[in-house]
Amino acid sequence: MELLANLGDGFAIALSWQNIGLALLGCFLGTIMGALPGLGPSNGVAILIPLAFTMGLGATPSLILLTSVYYGAMYGGRISSILLNIPGDEPAMMTCLDGHPMAKKGLAGEALSLSGIASFVGAFLATWGLILLAPQLVKIALLFGPAEYFALFALAFMTLGGVSSTNQAKSAFAAALGLGLATIGVDTQTGVPRFTFGEVHLYDGLDFLVAIVGLFALSEVFIFLETRHGGSDAAGRKLTIGKLYPPVSMIRQTTPTMLRTSFLGFIAGVLPGAGASLGSFISYSMEKKLVDKEGTFGTGDPRGVAAPEAGNNAAAGGALVPMLALGVPGSGTTAVLLAVLLALNITPGPLLFSQNPDVVWGLIAALFIANFMLLAMNIPMVGLFTRVLMIPSRILMPIVAMVSFVGIYGISGSTFDLLVMIGFGVMGWALRKLDVPLVPVILGTLLGNAMENNLRRAVTIDNGNWWTLADSPLSIALWTVAIIGFVLPVIVGARLKARMHQRRDEKGAVSD
């Protein structure tokens, strides 16, 4: 019952005019960002963070705006998957398989509205999952000391590689690179400058927002410039939608699928290292094994549309659980959301639930509200968003680049930060070409300081004994999971990942 009281408080916070307005704006922008190929949830949220700051929004309103963008992008990705057979963002790639054939059969409107409903079911159930699971995880997290936290961070990095790249060495490289970047600046414990090479601007360390916007948004602009992909993918195609409501029989037929895949997607989202992309992938694969008796999957089966959409939206909600309860995000976009919290001086984790319950419950209530808004936007108003697909990238990309610059300049007003951002953009482009995942780099720059502080605290408490890192049952368990999570994909995961990455569009290379 305490839960319902908390939720009630949350709704009281979320139902202010400002917050409703922000949720509406976030849902709208998120759906557009998800729909446009080349702008995914992580770059979308990344571009908006600096703006949320400079607008002087508080913690809860900023989070409401940005998570609405996140949920919105999960809805929006399906639009171009279905109409153009091009995933709008990475998690939507599985929706192409049955969504586009449905559209070819003249059932585009049915596919869009059905996937909208599936998205709603997935996100709605996952938000309930978040409410029920996060407080339990917090109880466990309260038992964590510095050594356990260090092990947990290691676990996050080691398991992240399992899905985000086909090559474990490259994800380890990416994580080390990110952690290394985080060590730049004045050492928080002893006050000596490290790796600053006498540059005063570096004493504060690199601003992770600068790194995120550069790596995600600016590198995307470079990819477009490189391929000179200036047109719109929808150019010259007729986007007919037709009827906007699916027949009741279709909903009835797909309901069990939606419920099963919501559950599966949520679990996939909670697991460290997995994100919405994996959620939609395993949802589709499992549904195909389970119900595809006549071999209709891949030819426009409505269940093949509902499964990945429910799965990826549920995974998006699931991914918020470890981010909020432990402070360890499992996917690219939740890493970016963590950056928001850190930049607002809020430490996620168990203390967040006891010290800032208004933030947590306000956010959760806002997620419910956003979900209903998104359902309304994505079924009756879906025609509006299909028009967005006609915007050619030669107009869109300059805007993206300039808004990124404005955001970063707005935070610090320093040219130095802009130059660092360009540097990160070039680095992001090169890393993407080399198939090095960017998410561990971001996670490294975000968590590096916390990870090092926990390490030093743990060892110092035990008078310099390094074995203290693995002497409680909890930390041994965490290390075991971490090592299994790192080694297992090398042995069995290669096949699964190869299959998943086969479908990966080059433009959607920022994994979520």
Add this chain to the structure above:
Amino acid sequence: MSDRIFGVFGMILAAGYVFAALAIEESFLSDAVGPKAFPLIIAAILGLSGAVIALRPDPEPHWPALGRLAELAAAVVVLILYAEMLPVAGFVIATAFAAAYLAWRLGSGPLETVAVGAGTSIGIYVTFHLILGLSLAKGPFGF
């Protein structure tokens, strides 16, 4: 080949990082671990993974032709110039040029180039500065 070069680069980076880490001046007041230990652990991982990448390279990525690389380099130069010129020329003028350049290089025609440049710059100025009150770079003309 790319991965071999990349791996070797990673190892050199790790070596440089170790070198810089060892050069950190320790303060007389230090904890049991000190400021060097964590960077050294990171360097070890960086070096090891670099070595693995070099020894077991992935298939060659698709690199753009030389002309496209020059295109990218030019864009980087333009963006650096933009960052440097921002406080000098003011937001509206600098942004109009940078956005127009990007639009042109992505294949816009002359009219569209001008429209994107002016539209982006004025649009952002109105939305973010006039409506939302974000402070943007002020040039000699105050905008």
